Amino acid sequence: MLDNFRIFVYSSDKTVNLKSPVESLFHASLMNSPFVTRDPDGADLFFVPLDSDLSTRSTSHVVRDLRTELPYWNRTLGADHFYISCSGIGYESDRNLVELKKNSVQISCFPAPEDKFIPHKDITLPPFITYGLVEPQAPVNNSAKYLGFAKHGALKIPEMVVELIKDPDFLIEQEPSNRVTYEERFRSSKFCLFDYEGDVSGIGEAMRVGCVPVVITVRPIQDLPLIDVLQWQEMAVFLGRDKGGVKELKRVLGSVSEDRYEKMRGSGISVGRHFMWNDPPQLMDSFHMVMYQLWLRRHTIRYARRDWV
Structure with a gap:
């Protein structure tokens, strides 16, 4: 080429x-x-x-x-x-x-x-990416403090946000943070939540540091970036918006075995460089x-x- x-x-x-x-x-x-x-x-x-x-x-x-x-x-x-x-x-x-x-x-x-x-x-x-991570290094195994993290603007489901804020297993950022804090929150979570109708700009960043994306959607997604060359099902979890709210979200994430999770996490890390724009x-x-x-x-x-x- x-x-x-x-x-x-x-x-x-x-x-x-x-x-x-x-x-x-x-x-x-x-x-x-x-x-x-x-x-x-x-x-x-x-x-x-x-x-x-x-x-x-x-x-x-x-x-x-x-x-x-x-x-x-x-x-x-x-x-x-x-x-x-x-x-x-x-x-x-x-x-x-x-x-x-x-x-x-x-x-x-x-x-x-x-x-x-x-x-x-x-x-x-x-x-x-508005601001990149300092060093795109993944966290060591078992270092994740939270089950899931959602950054400001990533979720457009008010009722789910209210429930997740009260749940100690999740970290929900309600206001934009600075770059260092943003990076640390990605690193401290097993999964990163994104609403397909919200801000999905952090998906590449999440994968680069070993945070497995969870994409919440109301319809099939056929426009994923690099869909011709990447096996998205091997790197991310997809969940319907109307599939039971936070209870179903926790059930789905809990059903991901450690072996599968590590494979998804590793796949995301390995393709992270494909989501970097350089000038x-x-x-x-x-x-x-x-x-x-x-x-x-x-x-x-x-x-x-x-x-x-």
């Missing part, structure tokens, strides 16, 4: 405006990477720069211009193209948007907006893992050209 994968970036008349830090970092890393080529005929994929706040009409015009002015879109109806959009592209009747939505690879932020993500085609970026990028970090997922999608179906009504 490092030697052969090439991406052609369509030129833009202005600087691309991306709102989230992780979008901006991925875009900057891509533009400064050796993957970018000036030879479109030798490219495996094509990158379409889109502003974060670009209207659907303007997005349609971008695709229309690619179709009419250059030959590359029409060869696959956009199937060898990709773009970044945290908000996602919805289902529209416009021909240009239909092709972009159905064929091109959308790179979204995690979690992706519901109904704006197509599994097995689209990709989510690993969450951006400049380093091998096997978040940027390169996203690029690897794009590389897996480089063999596209060449649709036959057809007339449109």
Whole structure:
């Protein structure tokens, strides 16, 4: 991949405006990477720069211009193209948007907006860590003081939060802490709780220090970061929101054997480096893992050209 994968970036008349830090970092890393080529005929994929706040009409015009002015879109109806959009592209009747939505690879932020993500085609970026851990070292075995920990903003279930605060087996952070305290709380807990509808940005951090993530959700999750390459069931516990509250949560966590727990913990630690964003990028970090997922999608179906009504 490092030697052969090439991406052609369509030129833009202005600087691309991306709102989230992780979008901006991925875009900057891509533009400064050796993957970018000036030879479109030798490219495996094509990158379409889109502003974060670009209207659907303007997005349609971008695709229309690619179709009419250059030959590359029409060869696959956009199937060898990709773009970044945290908000996602919805289902529209416009021909240009239909092709972009159905064929091109959308790179979204995690979690992706519901109904704006197509599994097995689209990709989510690993969450951006506002501040990293000092030394990503896992705690020694049996050093966990708490069964579970949830950081500020990670749970969006008020009744569960109230119950967990009263339970001595859990540590619930009600206000954001500083970096050192935050790190120590991750290290002192066996499991780290995340609500899929809340703040999930700490999942990668949790795994890096040996805190097994517990993801609470009301629907199947198909947009997990690096889902093409990671066996999430071997690293995390998934629990339905309506499955009995705290009582069921404690039952599920208590049913995890020590052997299974250590395997999950070890798996999380071993893949922790894949959830680190570096500037400049380093091998096997978040940027390169996203690029690897794009590389897996480089063999596209060449649709036959057809007339449109």
